[in-house]
Amino acid sequence: MADFGISSGNERKQKEQEMRSAGRLPQGQSLTLKWPVLHYGSVPRFDPARWDFRIWGQVETPVKLSWDEFSKLPRFHSKSDFHCVTRWSRFDNEWDGVAFREVMKLAKVKPAAKFVLVHAEQGYTANVPLADLDRDNVLFATHHDGEPLPADHGFPLRLIVPHLYAWKSVKWVRGIEFLDHDTAGFWEQNGYHMYGDPFKEQRFDTD
Ligand SMILES: Nc1nc2c(c(=O)[nH]1)N[C@H]1C(S)=C(S)[C@@H](COP(=O)(O)O)O[C@H]1N2
Numbered sequence: 001m002a003d004f005g006i007s008s009g010n011e012r013k014q015k016e017q018e019m020r021s022a023g024r025l026p027q028g029q030s031l032t033l034k035w036p037v038l039h040y041g042s043v044p045r046f047d048p049a050r051w052d053f054r055i056w057g058q059v060e061t062p063v064k065l066s067w068d069e070f071s072k073l074p075r076f077h078s079k080s081d082f083h084c085v086t087r088w089s090r091f092d093n094e095w096d097g098v099a100f101r102e103v104m105k106l107a108k109v110k111p112a113a114k115f116v117l118v119h120a121e122q123g124y125t126a127n128v129p130l131a132d133l134d135r136d137n138v139l140f141a142t143h144h145d146g147e148p149l150p151a152d153h154g155f156p157l158r159l160i161v162p163h164l165y166a167w168k169s170v171k172w173v174r175g176i177e178f179l180d181h182d183t184a185g186f187w188e189q190n191g192y193h194m195y196g197d198p199f200k201e202q203r204f205d206t207d
């Protein structure tokens with residue numbers, strides 16, 4: 001007799017093995033077929049009339065977009081893996097939204113800009129080198145696997161940086177600040193690694 005609990009467990013194990021052999025599952029991670037929710041604080045309410053997206057710092061043209069304006073930017077699709085520092089990985093996520101590069105173009109970034117501090121609701125921040133955002137699979141996502149982002153996964157907008165630990169994939173994002181130096185974001189101030197490469201297990205600032 002088929003036991004669905006066990007067979008889905010086997011399916012998970014099998015996929016995990018497959019991803020490990022393919023070099024896509026970092027050390028210390030296990031594969032999840034579900035989509036856990038993980039964040040600090042509460043889920044913010046979205047008010048399209050008050051929402052804005054700001055770009056400032058080392059730019060020629062500071063930018064402020066309304067939700068309506070952001071929604072008119074060219075659309076972008078990308079499929080990628082997602083690795084949380086609490087040791088789960090979720091594979092082949094289908095993201096839709098606006099490419100980071102598309103957004104960056106709006107502000108004419110100065111050559112001095114080398115880092116970005118990503119800002120979200122309730123003061124959450126994460127720091128990422130600009131070169132790690134200026135990549136073809138980094139985007140501001142509005143949809144996951146064909147559905148609008150659920151509120152607790154970052155609706156209406158979240159950043160996706162697939163090759164770094166997911167605390168850099170900022171939910172409820174509201175702006176990006178270009179900087180000529182690196183500065184610690186929320187988790188980085190609390191002992192997490194400044195860069196956060198899951199394949200090097202850069203979890204803490206001591207790693
Ligand atoms: N604004 C905000 N974004 C955040 C977080 C947070 O606390 N606040 N947590 C991060 C962490 S640690 C992870 S693992 C992912 C989790 O995304 P998920 O809840 O959609 O799985 O969101 C990241 N983005």
Ligand SMILES: [Mo]
Pocket residue numbers: 038084085086166167
């Ligand atoms: Mo995380």
